[in-house]
Amino acid sequence: MKIFIDSANVEDITLAASLGVVDGVTTNPSLIAKEDVDIHTRIHQICELVDGPVSAEVVTTEWEAMVEEGIDLSAIHDNVVVKVPIGSAGLRAVVKLREKNINTNVTLIFNPSQAILAAKAGASYVSPFVGRLDDITLPGMDMVRDMVQIFQNYDFTTKVLVASIRHPVHFLEAAKMGADVVTIPPQLLHQLLKHPLTD
Numbered sequence: 064m065k066i067f068i069d070s071a072n073v074e075d076i077t078l079a080a081s082l083g084v085v086d087g088v089t090t091n092p093s094l095i096a097k098e099d100v101d102i103h104t105r106i107h108q109i110c111e112l113v114d115g116p117v118s119a120e121v122v123t124t125e126w127e128a129m130v131e132e133g134i135d136l137s138a139i140h141d142n143v144v145v146k147v148p149i150g151s152a153g154l155r156a157v158v159k160l161r162e163k164n165i166n167t168n169v170t171l172i173f174n175p176s177q178a179i180l181a182a183k184a185g186a187s188y189v190s191p192f193v194g195r196l197d198d199i200t201l202p203g204m205d206m207v208r209d210m211v212q213i214f215q216n217y218d219f220t221t222k223v224l225v226a227s228i229r230h231p232v233h234f235l236e237a238a239k240m241g242a243d244v245v246t247i248p249p250q251l252l253h254q255l256l257k258h259p260l261t262d
């Protein structure tokens with residue numbers, strides 16, 4: 064299982080990367096907005112810190128604009144993965160970006176059917192949001208279990224990237240289910256290292 068850090072903070076990413084367990088980074092507009100820097104500068108900095116996929120999300124909502132924005136973001140660095148929201152505009156953008164050999168991460172996935180469609184459109188990754196389903200008392204990890212099983216059934220090459228991970232149980236369950244990637248907040252990485260008996 065790959066471990067990505069869900070952050071746009073250089074200090075947090077640098078510290079996490081120094082532990083030797085970070086395979087990539089995911090960002091989103093909220094995480095970028097917390098930083099006093101433009102997205103191009105920050106995504107480039109992150110790509111220099113971590114040699115792996117770095118997701119940068121579009122903020123437009125029409126498919127043509129998403130494609131333009133995706134092309135622009137992908138030009139920052141070879142490792143950039145363009146994050147687009149699920150929906151008809153998002154899938155149309157995925158198709159066009161794939162034609163240009165640009166990797167995509169289809170985000171805001173809340174059921175396995177959305178993930179199947181994103182995979183068939185050619186997404187490199189799908190991002191199911193488990194914590195936000197839990198927030199509305201629906202079992203987020205059940206969605207991941209179904210998704211991993213379905214992708215195995217059909218040998219989909221799209222990777223299941225579990226997002227909106229809030230605590231160590233989400234992390235461990237994702238590993239047990241065979242998720243390809245988990246993206247975790249930096250503080251959770253440090254929490255995972257802790258055990259009172261180790262102390």
Ligand code: G3P
Nearest residue numbers: 069089194195226227228
């Ligand atoms: O990767 C998506 C993630 O940042 C969302 O997490 O905790 O805001 O649902 P959360």
